[in-house]
Amino acid sequence: MTAAPRYAAAARWLHWLTAGLLVVVIAAGLWIVFFEPRDEGFKLRLYNIHESLGVIVFVLTIVRLMTRWRRPPPPLPADTPVLIEWSARVTQLSLYALLLLMPAIGFLATNAWGFPLRVFDLIALPSPVGKDEALAATLSFLHACGAIAMGTLIGAHLGGAAYHTFVRRDNLMDRMT
Numbered sequence: 001m002t003a004a005p006r007y008a009a010a011a012r013w014l015h016w017l018t019a020g021l022l023v024v025v026i027a028a029g030l031w032i033v034f035f036e037p038r039d040e041g042f043k044l045r046l047y048n049i050h051e052s053l054g055v056i057v058f059v060l061t062i063v064r065l066m067t068r069w070r071r072p073p074p075p076l077p078a079d080t081p082v083l084i085e086w087s088a089r090v091t092q093l094s095l096y097a098l099l100l101l102m103p104a105i106g107f108l109a110t111n112a113w114g115f116p117l118r119v120f121d122l123i124a125l126p127s128p129v130g131k132d133e134a135l136a137a138t139l140s141f142l143h144a145c146g147a148i149a150m151g152t153l154i155g156a157h158l159g160g161a162a163y164h165t166f167v168r169r170d171n172l173m174d175r176m177t
């Protein structure tokens, strides 16, 4: 039996690095919103970790899309049902869109609330929008909607991985590990 074709090493590393970073980004985002820390210094650090790692996810996603363009993913097994193939494609495309949109919207929202970002308190990023609370409220609302969409898509993605592993037993995970 020949080994299943795999994603390129860079694609695999970037996939798992992004997934790991997202766990921290999402946990910090939910912490800020639902369990707002009383200690002001700690709260600001939490914001900074969330925002800085979010910017890193944005940069990694650009790198990932460039490597994907140079080394396209291996073809799916020929017997993959069309419906499965398309639902996976739509989920993955939407995830890529949100991996770019969430940091961009979050960054602009923070700017519009009047807080320019210094990545890990070291690298000051330019503020493309000035303070504008009406715009900030709209962007924050979109960021929260995006967070719900992202949670749903990650759930669907994990459901797909579980379906392939436990129901179809087609070793799909080997492509990404």
Ligand code: HEM
Pocket (backbone or CB within 6 Å): 015, 018, 019, 022, 068, 073, 088, 092, 093, 095, 096, 154, 157, 158, 161, 172, 173, 174, 175, 176
């Ligand atoms: C939580 C954050 C995650 C995000 C944002 C994410 C995103 C993605 C994206 C965008 C792709 C498409 C890759 C491409 O074709 O360019 C992909 C593929 C894949 N992901 Fe994830 N993923 C995440 C977590 C996971 C986890 C936890 C698992 C395993 C349990 C997993 C298993 C896979 C597998 C097996 C593929 C390859 C599917 C195929 O062969 O076509 N992912 N992921």
Ligand code: HEM
Pocket (backbone or CB within 6 Å): 022, 025, 026, 029, 030, 032, 033, 050, 051, 052, 054, 055, 057, 058, 098, 099, 102, 103, 104, 105, 106, 107, 108, 109, 110, 117, 140, 141, 143, 144, 147, 150
């Ligand atoms: C992949 C990137 C990102 C993800 C998945 C993400 C996710 C989240 C989540 C789940 C929350 C809590 C739910 C809510 O919004 O009410 C949140 C809140 C927040 N995020 Fe992000 N975020 C990302 C990037 C960023 C970036 C880059 C910034 C700013 C530079 C940012 C700024 C904020 C702020 C200020 C909040 C607090 C709630 C608010 O005022 O809107 N996020 N984020």
